[in-house]
Amino acid sequence: MKKKDFAVIGLGRFGGSICRTLTEQGKEVLVVDKSEARVNEYATIASHAVVGDTTDEAMLRSIGIRNFDHVIVAIGDDIQSSILTTLILKELGVENITVKAQNDYHEKVLRKIGANSVVHPERDMGIRIANNMASNNVLDYLGLSDDHSIVEIVANKRLDGHTIIGLDIRKKYGINIVAIKRGSEIIVSPQAKEMIQLNDILIVIGSDIDIEKFTHKVMK
Structure with missing residues (x-):
């Protein structure tokens, strides 16, 4: 199956801005969020928009997440969901994973479980x-x-x-x-x-x- 471009998990201000920017650059972008309202907001912007819980491995498999070149985990304050989502992505064989960290401890955990890049946008x-x-x-x-x-x-x-x-x-x-x-x-x-x-x-x-x-x- 042909690799797609980007998947953005979490549609807060950070994830939403990434989605908009990548789309403006002509990239194919899948967005995922637990909030139906947020997904609906970006449904006309992103290539594909899905409501779902990314701590559910079956859900991630069903949307073919491993076929994306780069997955950005932009989950907000739920550190546990961020870590678990990153771990599942790694186990599914996603090659490039960038994750938003809330603090230095969060970053250490993310790097230990295999995140390729960790960012602290607020800091x-x-x-x-x-x-x-x-x-x-x-x-x-x-x-x-x-x-x-x-x-x-x-x-x-x-x-x-x-x-x-x-x-x-x-x-x-x-x-x-x-x-x-x-x-x-x-x-x-x-x-x-x-x-x-x-x-x-x-x-x-x-x-x-x-x-x-x-x-x-x-x-x-």
Whole structure:
């Protein structure tokens, strides 16, 4: 049987947004939720919509869940259902399983039972917002891992007129400027002699500790 695209289990805000985005990208999406009202809401958006309890192995078998390339478990606050659903999916041979975790303990259990990827949407968004609020110069924040990130930083007067090599940012702070946005221009992998201008947007990658050290010492 030909593999299908995606299945999304759980139609809260997180699962619903994934369904909408994948559908907009032209993907075939099956959605499953215990709530008939939620399933009806997405019945005209997703390729297929099913009301069902995904902790029931027979139910998952009946909808051919193992034939999907990627299953996203976006179950909300019911950690037990999230774990049991993930375990059944793994036992049924689903190759790619991404699961929404409620906390670190939940993540540890999910990884032990075979989840390929675990996400913390609420926590990660909270970190992103906090980082943006903590510094007026930080425009955006993207966590790459638990301790490394990419940030967009607005160049201030202390950086204006200095070259990258002159500032010696990599040696002093352990971070790298991977690109510079200057108006409508984007300079990818800027040369060491590139001179930073006031209000340039520096796209910086590094450990969270090093980025924080840089923003506190240079960007104030």
